[in-house]
Amino acid sequence: xxxxxxxxxxxxxxxxxxxxxxxxxxxxxxxxxxxxxxxxxxxxxxxxxxxxxxxxxxxxxxxxxxxxxxxx
Numbered sequence: 001x002x003x004x005x006x007x008x009x010x011x012x013x014x015x016x017x018x019x020x021x022x023x024x025x026x027x028x029x030x031x032x033x034x035x036x037x038x039x040x041x042x043x044x045x046x047x048x049x050x051x052x053x054x055x056x057x058x059x060x061x062x063x064x065x066x067x068x069x070x071x072x
Contacts, residue, residue, distance in 0.1 A: 009049040011057050014072050015042065018065045021072075033068075040064050 015037065023030035034044045042061055065072045 008052055009047075010053040011061060012047040012049050012051055014058065014061045014065065015044055015047060017072050018061070018068060018070055019044075021070050022068050037061075037064060
């Protein structure tokens with residue numbers, strides 16, 4: 001029997017990576033990226049480094065990153 005490793009904060013880290021890569025430090029672009037993610041169903045401010053990870057949400061965030069032309 002295999003024990004599943006429960007990770008926390010992976011969703012948060014991916015979201016932050018997308019925002020950082022896409023905005024390149026520009027706060028206006030960062031807010032725009034957050035808004036686009038919210039419109040695509042990701043409640044950006046809901047996730048913290050301690051948030052439990054959901055594989056469905058992780059995939060959704062990765063798909064959004066791909067739409068933005070990013071690899072995470």
